[in-house]
Amino acid sequence: MTVKEAELWSVAVSPHVKSHESVEKIMWTVVACLMPSLILSIFVFGFQTLIITAVSVGSCLATEAISQKCLRRPVTIKDGSAVITGVLLAYVIPPGVPYWMPVLGGVIAVFVTKQLMGGIGYNIFNPALIGRAFLVATYPVAMTSAWLPPLRDASIFKYMAPGVDAVSTATPLYVLKHYGLDTLIEKFGSLSTMYGNFFIGLRPGCIGETSVLLLMLGGLYLMYKGYITWHIPVSVFASVAFFTWIFGGEEFFTGNPLLAILSGGVPLGAIYMATDYVTSPNQKTGQILFGIGVGALTVLIRLKGGYPEGVAYAILLMNSLTPALDGWFKPKRFAPAKGAVK
Amino acid sequence: MQEMLLTFPKGGVHPSESKSLSEHLAIETLPIPEEVDILLQQHFGAPCKPLVDKKAKVREGDLIGEVAGGLGASIHASVTGTVKGIGASTNPVSITSASVTIQTDRDAPPRSYTIEDWRSLPPEELRKKVKAAGIVGIGGAGFPTHVKLSPPPEAKVDVLIINGVECEPYLTTDHRLMLEHPEDIIEGAKIILAMLGIKECRIGIEANKMDAVEALRKAAADKASDSFKVFVDALKVKYPQGSEKQLIESITKRRVPGFGLPFDVGVIVQNVGTTKALYEAVALNKPLYEKVITLTGKGISRPANLKVRIGTRLSDIVSYLGGTTADLARIVMGGPMMGFPVSTLDVPVTKTTSGVLFLTEEEIDSRAHSQCIRCGWCLDACPMGLQPNEIGVYVEAGRAQDTAKFGLFECFECGCCAFVCPAKRPLVQFIRLAKLKAKR
Numbered sequence: 001m002t003v004k005e006a007e008l009w010s011v012a013v014s015p016h017v018k019s020h021e022s023v024e025k026i027m028w029t030v031v032a033c034l035m036p037s038l039i040l041s042i043f044v045f046g047f048q049t050l051i052i053t054a055v056s057v058g059s060c061l062a063t064e065a066i067s068q069k070c071l072r073r074p075v076t077i078k079d080g081s082a083v084i085t086g087v088l089l090a091y092v093i094p095p096g097v098p099y100w101m102p103v104l105g106g107v108i109a110v111f112v113t114k115q116l117m118g119g120i121g122y123n124i125f126n127p128a129l130i131g132r133a134f135l136v137a138t139y140p141v142a143m144t145s146a147w148l149p150p151l152r153d154a155s156i157f158k159y160m161a162p163g164v165d166a167v168s169t170a171t172p173l174y175v176l177k178h179y180g181l182d183t184l185i186e187k188f189g190s191l192s193t194m195y196g197n198f199f200i201g202l203r204p205g206c207i208g209e210t211s212v213l214l215l216m217l218g219g220l221y222l223m224y225k226g227y228i229t230w231h232i233p234v235s236v237f238a239s240v241a242f243f244t245w246i247f248g249g250e251e252f253f254t255g256n257p258l259l260a261i262l263s264g265g266v267p268l269g270a271i272y273m274a275t276d277y278v279t280s281p282n283q284k285t286g287q288i289l290f291g292i293g294v295g296a297l298t299v300l301i302r303l304k305g306g307y308p309e310g311v312a313y314a315i316l317l318m319n320s321l322t323p324a325l326d327g328w329f330k331p332k333r334f335a336p337a338k339g340a341v342k
Numbered sequence: 343m344q345e346m347l348l349t350f351p352k353g354g355v356h357p358s359e360s361k362s363l364s365e366h367l368a369i370e371t372l373p374i375p376e377e378v379d380i381l382l383q384q385h386f387g388a389p390c391k392p393l394v395d396k397k398a399k400v401r402e403g404d405l406i407g408e409v410a411g412g413l414g415a416s417i418h419a420s421v422t423g424t425v426k427g428i429g430a431s432t433n434p435v436s437i438t439s440a441s442v443t444i445q446t447d448r449d450a451p452p453r454s455y456t457i458e459d460w461r462s463l464p465p466e467e468l469r470k471k472v473k474a475a476g477i478v479g480i481g482g483a484g485f486p487t488h489v490k491l492s493p494p495p496e497a498k499v500d501v502l503i504i505n506g507v508e509c510e511p512y513l514t515t516d517h518r519l520m521l522e523h524p525e526d527i528i529e530g531a532k533i534i535l536a537m538l539g540i541k542e543c544r545i546g547i548e549a550n551k552m553d554a555v556e557a558l559r560k561a562a563a564d565k566a567s568d569s570f571k572v573f574v575d576a577l578k579v580k581y582p583q584g585s586e587k588q589l590i591e592s593i594t595k596r597r598v599p600g601f602g603l604p605f606d607v608g609v610i611v612q613n614v615g616t617t618k619a620l621y622e623a624v625a626l627n628k629p630l631y632e633k634v635i636t637l638t639g640k641g642i643s644r645p646a647n648l649k650v651r652i653g654t655r656l657s658d659i660v661s662y663l664g665g666t667t668a669d670l671a672r673i674v675m676g677g678p679m680m681g682f683p684v685s686t687l688d689v690p691v692t693k694t695t696s697g698v699l700f701l702t703e704e705e706i707d708s709r710a711h712s713q714c715i716r717c718g719w720c721l722d723a724c725p726m727g728l729q730p731n732e733i734g735v736y737v738e739a740g741r742a743q744d745t746a747k748f749g750l751f752e753c754f755e756c757g758c759c760a761f762v763c764p765a766k767r768p769l770v771q772f773i774r775l776a777k778l779k780a781k782r
Contacts, residue, residue, distance in 0.1 A: 009673050011683035013771040015757030016674050016699070017357055017511060018707035021764045023715055076712065121713040121765075282718025282731075333727040333749050334352065334587065337600030341746040 023120075026227050027080030033218030034087050034272065037208045040201050044150045045095035046159040049207045055099055057086030059106025067115040081120050085109050088128035091208025091268060092312060093135065096146030096159065096168070101139060105131035125319045126279050129312045144307075147171055147204040150197075169204045172263040173308040181256070198262040209268040212261075219271035228275045231287040232294075236270035237261055239295020247303055266298065269311035279319040286325035293318045347549050349578035350588040353725035355758045357511050357581055357679065359550060360705075364638040364645040365514040369522055371649045372662055374421055374446055378653030379431040379690040380406065382440040385484040387413030392442055398425045402453050402651075403629050406442055415486040415693075416476035417442075420631035420651035422450035432688040441690070444653070455626035465537045468624055472537075475623030476630050476693075481505060481516075481584075481613030482676070484694040487620060490610065491537050497605035499538055503593055504531050504545040506554065506614040507577060507584030510677025513697045515636045516614045518647045520547070520554035524561035527614050530621030532570050534612060544593050545574045545614075548583055552576065581679060582756040586611050588725055600752045615696075630693060637663060641670030641700030650691050656698060657687040672706050674699040679757040711766040720759035720769060726752050730759035734772040742779040750776050 041049040064082040068075045089105050109131030117123045136143045148159055149169040175184045188194035188203075197203050201211025209215075222228045241257030248255020261267070274280060274294050281287050294314045301310025336342065383389035390407030394400060400419040407417035423446040431441035460468065473488035493499050504527065508516040520527060531543045545562075547555050555576050562572040577583050577592055587598045589611065596607040604611050612620070615633065622628040631652050638645040643664035650659065656673070660666060674681040675689070675698055720730040728749035736745045753773050760769040 008685040009683070010671070011685055012672070012706075012708070013768055013774065014674075014681060014683075014755070015357075015679045015761050015770065016672060016681065016683065016701060016706050017360075017678040018760065018766065019355070019357070019762050019764075021719075021762070022709070022766065023712060023764050026717070026764055079712070081715075119713055121715045277715050277717040282716060282721055331721050331724065331727040331729060332352075333600075334725065334752065335597040335599045335602075336749065336752060337602065340600050340749075340752070 023079050023081070027084055029225060029227060030222065030272070031080055031083050031087060033221055034084075034091070034208065036214040036218065037091070037201070037211050038087070040211050040214060041095065041207050042156055043154070044202060044210065045148050045207065046151060047156045048099070048160050049090075049095050051099055052093070052095070052097065052102055052207060053087060053090035056090035056102035056106055057083055059103040060086035060089065060110045063107050063110040064115070067111045068119070071115060071119075073115075073119060076120065079120070082110055085114070085127045085131070087208070088273060089131045092128065092132045092206050092265065093143065094146040095148045095207050097139075097142045101135060101142065104138075105135045108134040121278055123278055124322075125316055126273055126276050129273060129316050129319075132312055133316065149204055150202045171204050171308060172198070173302065176259070176263065177302070177308045181259070195258070195262060203263075206265060206268075209265045212267045215267040215271055219267075222271075228271070229284070229287070231284050232275045232280060232291045233270040235288045235291025236266065236274055236294045236298075239292040240266050240298055241295075243296050243299035247299065260299070260302075264302075264309045265311040269294070269298075269315055273311075274315050274318070279322055281322050281325040281329065283326065283329040283331060286322075286329040289329075290318050290322065290325055293321065345576055347578040348546070348575050348592045349580055349583065350591045350725065352727055353723050353758060354580040354582065354588075355723050355761050356579070357761060359579075360511045360638075360678075361514050361517070361550070363512070363640075364636055364647055365517055367514075367518075367645065367647050369518050369634050369647045369649055372651075372654065372659060374448075374651060375654050375658040377426065377443060377445055377655075378421055378651055379441045379443050379655060380417060380420060380653035381431060381433060381690060381692055382407050382417060382442065384417065384652070384692040384694060385415045385478040385486055387415070387486060389440060390414065390417050392428050392440070394419075394425050394428075394442065396425055396427055399423075400425060400444060401450070403631060405629075413486060413489060415478045415484075415488075416474065416629075418476055418629040418631045419444060420653050421446045422453075423447040431690060432686060441653075455622075455628045457625055458627065460533060460624045461536070465539065468533060468537045471624045471627065472620055475619075475628065477616065477620050477623050478630070478693050479613060480615045480619060480630070480633060480693050481696065482680075482694060484692075487612070487616060490612075491534060493538075493605040493610065498608050499605050499610055500540055500542065500608045501594060501610075502531065502534055502538060502540065502543040503589060503609055503611045504543060504614055504617055505584055505586075505589055505611055506545055506547040506551075506558070507589060508551070509548060509579075509581045509584040510679055510681075510696075511581075512638050512699055513636045513677050514638070514647055515634050515696050517551050517554055519614055519618055519634055520551070521557050523618055524554075524557040525565065526618050526621045527558065528561045528565050528572055529625065530617035530619075531572055531612075532565075532568070533621060533624050534610070534617065535570050538610060541569060541571055543570065543572045545572065546577050546583075546589050546593050547574065548579045549576045550579045581758065582725060585725065585754060585756060587754075633691070633693065633695070635691060635695050636697035637700070638697065639700035640702045640705055641667050641673075643667060652693055653690045655687065656684070656689050656691070659691075659698070660687055666700055667702065669702045669704075670700050671703040671708075672699075672701045674701060678705075679761065680755060707766065709766050711763075711768060713765065714767060715765055717764060719762045719764065723758040723762045725756065725758060726754070728753055730769040730773065733776050734767055734769050737772040737776050742776040743781065745776040746780045750780055753777075
């Protein structure tokens with residue numbers, strides 16, 4: 001029987017219905033969940049945080065498009081993944097850096113870390129964190145000292161005025177490491193004011209890491225949508241708290257776990273970076289071990305390393321263990337036959 | 343109080359049910375078409391040899407095809423008329439296959455059947471009747487029923503499960519059968535129990551069909567005069583609740599091992615449609631030559647649950663229902679999760695056709711796929727605990743032969759992985775490719 005081609009209906013392999021989720025929807029939702037922190041940062045550190053973030057996102061998008069063109073791959077900048085990298089890269093650099101700095105970070109993040117590895121889904125390390133690590137290695141002074149004290153009034157253009165040199169300050173973790181808790185409390189007036197400011201985000205730090213409240217709200221929404229699960233964030237928080245409690249004080253079991261979670265980059269790292277699909281394990285047991293590892297390494301770097309903060313390196317180190325964790329913890333098969341290949 | 347719904351623990355998805363298009367529509371009978379194409383292979387096993395010649399006169403219910411040897415099932419004329427030819431017809435899966443085309447004699451009187459008492463017959467006689475009527479599993483695979491109901495003596499079967507789950511979206515065939523013919527299904531279940539020499543039957547139905555649950559419970563209570571125990575279990579709405587292994591686990595908590603069969607864990611499963619056909623075969627001596635199918639989707643003018651003769655071409659059904667809509671994009675035989683699409687309406691209905699979907703662009707998702715983002719959602723969705731993500735990546739990398747370690751051969755292609763994949767990856771397609779290249 002011959003049928004004219006025009007009369008044939010198109011065919012495809014089942015299933016013929018699919019869920020309404022998509023890579024774009026996930027990525028843009030994550031971007032949206034990160035936006036409140038950006039808005040807050042404008043009022044805390046000034047308008048230049050918006051410029052730095054925009055430059056970072058622009059750099060990541062341009063790098064993605066150009067490298068995909070050069071590597072003869074489809075250009076996929078609309079999927080939102082390069083935007084997330086751009087936003088996260090800006091969020092982990094200090095608010096007083098020169099505007100060109102995120103350009104360099106974006107190129108390293110997207111071209112070297114992601115596209116050269118094979119593009120989305122094939123990178124071993126978190127692109128934004130490699131971008132940051134590269135900047136810390138190449139511009140250590142700016143990356144470790146361009147901190148700004150929170151603005152006390154609504155003058156968001158204050159730090160942008162010509163001739164005003166950055167009014168450098170220090171991050172809470174730096175003060176804690178070098179001067180101790182009492183000095184830190186002194187700077188905020190009282191312990192409860194300090195915790196309150198940390199929770200809302202009124203403290204020196206990287207652009208997007210300061211507001212525990214806003215980051216957690218976004219994280220809860222991502223969990224509600226099913227885009228991330230509690231396993232990695234909760235195990236990172238628990239691990240940082242636990243190891244700080246044991247080793248963080250003058251004596252064993254006298255550390256301050258709450259301060260450890262509120263004062264640095266743990267919320268941003270635990271909720272938005274350690275949960276990156278590509279670079280974290282995809283089985284629950286592996287995820288919990290991954291989170292514990294991130295927390296333990298963070299505490300180790302904070303207490304014994306040269307840097308006051310260690311979340312970024314902790315996540316990168318655990319990223320390298322992800323293939324192994326996925327290999328050790330596989331899904332449990334229904335009831336494999338005797339002698340089935342495993 | 344809300345009753346406890348049974349379910350299976352691992353994986354599964356919740357696609358939009360889309361059953362409201364046809365679930366309220368009573369079964370209607372399609373007028374007998376002018377011609378039917380009866381495929382000579384409609385079941386698992388060997389194809390049938392035709393027993394009639396061109397120009398032969400046949401009556402509806404006459405045997406026209408038989409398996410020479412080995413596994414298979416007989417095929418009967420679905421209309422009274424003249425054999426127009428024995429040749430090849432469009433086959434929904436293998437493009438073309440051998441078939442008998444019969445031209446209908448419009449004036450022939452319909453064949454009638456009278457009820458016989460089956461209770462005095464020994465199990466062997468019952469099995470013979472099932473074999474003679476050409477009964478196969480009409481829920482999907484088309485496994486010859488008389489073979490399935492002859493488990494080896496070492497298998498200690500103690501439960502019969504009747505599958506009324508109908509977990510595929512859109513399809514409402516089994517739902518309507520349970521609502522309109524609950525007594526026949528209960529009676530059919532008792533025939534199977536008698537054949538197997540066991541007492542317990544559990545009927546599993548998803549909780550989106552509580553009216554069917556009630557209907558079957560009532561029918562079971564009305565007929566509870568003998569020693570057979572028939573229970574109706576309401577199951578949680580979760581795809582693939584109706585998959586044999588998942589259904590057995592939901593109801594009995596037993597797991598059928600890989601490459602094993604239900605009787606390995608003491609269970610036999612039959613679909614409700616098969617059970618009704620079996621009842622007609624045994625109590626009425628009526629062969630399987632007509633069946634109820636769901637015609638639905640936004641691409642057909644009038645959705646319906648239709649009783650059609652085996653061999654009816656889709657084109658005849660479509661014109662009876664007023665044609666398709668302008669935005670029809672894909673025609674699928676079976677459910678949207680596991681059904682296969684057809685490229686033409688010349689395809690005939692077979693014993694295993696459960697429905698035909700006429701889907702518009704808005705109902706299907708034909709977006710291009712991208713690289714795996716390793717979200718792991720397919721791992722959570724897979725009811726068999728396999729790794730569809732890895733199989734897909736391996737196939738793309740040209741290493742399909744190395745994918746058995748991800749559980750490839752335990753996959754029954756339910757489609758949960760591809761359903762949830764946000765990158766829209768054709769994971770079932772990758773898996774089928776891998777199955778061709780990998781070694782067990």
